[in-house]
Amino acid sequence: MTRKIGVIGMGHVGSTVAHYIVANGFTDDLVLIDKNEDKVNSDALDFQDAMPNLPFHTNIYVNDYSALGDADVIISAVGNIDLIKQTDGKDRFVELSNNVEAVKSISAKIKSSGFNGILDVITNPVDVITSIYQKETGLPKEKVIGTGTLLDSARMKRAVAAKLNIDSRSVDGYNLGEHGNSQFTAWSTVKVFGEPITNLVKENNLNLDTLDKDARDGGFEVFKGKFYTNYGVATAAVKLANAIISDSKSQLVVSNYRKEYGVYLSYPAIVGKNGIEKQINLNLTKEELEKLQYSADFINQKFEENK
Amino acid sequence: MTRKIGVIGMGHVGSTVAHYIVANGFTDDLVLIDKNEDKVNSDALDFQDAMPNLPFHTNIYVNDYSALGDADVIISAVGNIDLIKQTDGKDRFVELSNNVEAVKSISAKIKSSGFNGILDVITNPVDVITSIYQKETGLPKEKVIGTGTLLDSARMKRAVAAKLNIDSRSVDGYNLGEHGNSQFTAWSTVKVFGEPITNLVKENNLNLDTLDKDARDGGFEVFKGKFYTNYGVATAAVKLANAIISDSKSQLVVSNYRKEYGVYLSYPAIVGKNGIEKQINLNLTKEELEKLQYSADFINQKFEENK
């Protein structure tokens, strides 16, 4: 069968996601959806203007929810960047009530389409929104996943790698919890040079608090310069989609429902064609567990207020 | 040696060019330049946030003209989208005086860097701007190339392919002349189903004038929906850059200096590491030659007014 991906929301992020997919031939059918018909038609046409000069062909469908029925993955990139601008990009929750309404309406349409694939949610605040998508679509919890701190972990790797002058792909480890201000780098999971980074602090003159802040505020740094962020998060979302479609059973840190916390939050899991194929359990320190509980409580409270 | 590409101008087009390059590992070193330091730093950081989740590594340098000295290709994507918006995207010349000033200043800096590679110009109005870049940098004419109607030809292919329900890559042929309103599809060069398209008009119920207009106005159509165009042109510019770097000697329709017209205009040429490696001569019809002359005269007049 052919691969089919839907992208809902063609703002800065959604259009970057779609371009990355088209430019690399990651799907056969691509369904693009946006309330702004002019924008989504414009992007679709622009992709088609790219294709004669690309090695891959992608069939593009616009604003047809029924085409999502047999999609492998739907990527939700809806959002309202204008609202975030009002907070200088510092508070993803300012988007919440607006996005909740959008997500409820979208979920009803996804449900009607008969979609039974995996939802890959970028829309912020992503942990709460992922919960709402799950509740509204009625999809099993393992089939609804948020990109969560897959991006923040990348930012942490970027920050650590820059400090140590190494490839960011040579840094392992995770940021956990909320894709928001209550997240944290679980330093006990971070390994560089074949060692826990905590062993290397002195020798390499590392300030873990600064690095942690750098990861957490990475989005804000990017936001400051262009009033949106797109490349990092689009890459994370497509990596997640590819793991699902190819059923690779990759370990990725994404927002998934953790029973013990009763919420969606970012924690590594094995991802395949059924979504979350297996949850794993890290040996976190007591301090990290407290931070994670704090983050979970924060997400939970926001979800209860908005579900 | 490592591949090195510079991108000057990190607006919608330049940042899309850079992302396409980073996501596909097309270069080893990437130099990003923009007057808006916040924007270019933001994009650079965003690319670095993508890299831990990408299979390729790219070294990114920001706002360092001296780093362009040994670049293989510099892609000029400077422009002022606000000016185009005032004309609803219909007149690329509204940008001219603004861009001429920018290009003169940039050329001086490129010259100082000792750059001796190939200039790949997207900046509009591209034919005039390419001339000005050549004049100001003092680079040989064959080393300064505009993306020109590589994009418009793609739009023509997209339009023809949609009408015939085939892959746009299975349409051959060229739009010639100005990357602007005086361009035209040279239908005598267009081949589909192994035949000149002119033979297939009746059988397939084609209206070549409509298709011609569709190609020429394709940019406007895209512009209408989002107030810029980026994916098609970025793909064309990178295709040109890759042909140069890999010395592929590909035949591409790009803006190159044609002695017989005394201007830069789009006409197919063989492109390799020396830029325009060979110019070719099409057997155009009398009508096409007249249209090309008209287009050349138009470009020439604009160049004389602004050089």
Place this chain on the structure above:
Amino acid sequence: MTRKIGVIGMGHVGSTVAHYIVANGFTDDLVLIDKNEDKVNSDALDFQDAMPNLPFHTNIYVNDYSALGDADVIISAVGNIDLIKQTDGKDRFVELSNNVEAVKSISAKIKSSGFNGILDVITNPVDVITSIYQKETGLPKEKVIGTGTLLDSARMKRAVAAKLNIDSRSVDGYNLGEHGNSQFTAWSTVKVFGEPITNLVKENNLNLDTLDKDARDGGFEVFKGKFYTNYGVATAAVKLANAIISDSKSQLVVSNYRKEYGVYLSYPAIVGKNGIEKQINLNLTKEELEKLQYSADFINQKFEENK
């Protein structure tokens, strides 16, 4: 749904096809089949040893015909290279009776699997074998395709490009008829520098007969040095498979059933998810039509002798 490709026959060609697919992530599920269990298990393991260092994940299944039931494409690369060696690679028909038996047995198994996708046949002599696959599997004629002269056309492009010092992708045109000694370059279809190549013979000092021979004997040239050919044909077969899976409706010169000749032979067609989506008609010269008829007669005779 996920993409699924089967490869039957893991000799030099089949294993190269499989590697090219695995290294580029062109499919999600890959079914490898060979009578030599040791060889196919060895290749499967070798691909899995590559995967930790690859950006793509592929699920590999070995010698399970039932897994072909829902494949998009099956690539037949069975063959007996030892037989060809006896003729110094000059006669693809020496393999025929051996391959016919193999193909009959394989077809029965493909049929049992419930396969309803597209057969992409490399096995030589490809035109006759493709006919036999169609007859034996009972699949509609448009769903059984041979790679045919997609390879020989590439060889012609390579030869012409080398002579003119241009990118082989900048040569258009076709070799037609049998993927064998009765094939020919249809020079009336070949275009370089925007012109029919026949116009450029004098100016560029071309000897079309020599170039024709170069294309036709290209396989023998490669064969001479290593006693098999694999990279060119594997690339052609995968290009065909990708056109099918992505439903690109690309125009490709492949072996397809032409009613007017009553045989499978290579002639350009539009290829998509239904296989041959549309047949096209070239304006061949009288001489080319005669050569094509001769080639068709030859294939037909061989098919009648072996069906």
Place this chain on the structure above:
Amino acid sequence: MTRKIGVIGMGHVGSTVAHYIVANGFTDDLVLIDKNEDKVNSDALDFQDAMPNLPFHTNIYVNDYSALGDADVIISAVGNIDLIKQTDGKDRFVELSNNVEAVKSISAKIKSSGFNGILDVITNPVDVITSIYQKETGLPKEKVIGTGTLLDSARMKRAVAAKLNIDSRSVDGYNLGEHGNSQFTAWSTVKVFGEPITNLVKENNLNLDTLDKDARDGGFEVFKGKFYTNYGVATAAVKLANAIISDSKSQLVVSNYRKEYGVYLSYPAIVGKNGIEKQINLNLTKEELEKLQYSADFINQKFEENK
């Protein structure tokens, strides 16, 4: 500048390396060298027959040592598979004296070319051969690297991943020492599910000795079925080459000169354009250190006997 890679030795491994590079556009210039002129010319032609159907262009040069002078990386894939066959693939040292002679002769030619890039050595027994290359070419030790256990570590990841039903890329850790029978999996470095694998043995019913043997004997398993191994090692060698060319400073386990052992052996290091950019130090267990010393002693003895 353009990327340039040389491949010396066009047997099963070298030709697979070259094909992987050509099919993915990893280099601009590719220099292929083999004593068997027919074979290398055959492969070069076969690659050129693939190119019209590929999205990338590569310039191929055959048997020209002088063209290696400005190469970024030379990959040594010379070897004598017939000798290994005599031992059923179980002893890489049977090739040694034959390969030492070849390597001495090749080194002289590399030296004459003025090559100052990085040597990426696959030739077995790789640790000893890498030493000999370094001695004979006179290149600094950090500029001569063997692929070593980058392959064996991949085999270990494949074995562990298969047992746990996860993506092999989600297994971290290293095989160390000789790319040969004295190697071992350093289980203290292996992490899955965010934990040291040693914590997960009981819960997941793992037998580390069996898995260790599986990694070490992985090559033999592949060899048994086809009497050579190529895809895994070619992928490793190209991964190393790409890290060098893009100066990614990736942490890779490769054969590099460790002063404390006085030999080349596999141990993780940071790899960039200068070759080994930084050596790292693992916290190995006492038992692992003993195994590593044993492996080093073995390599050293073989080197002394053959230098």
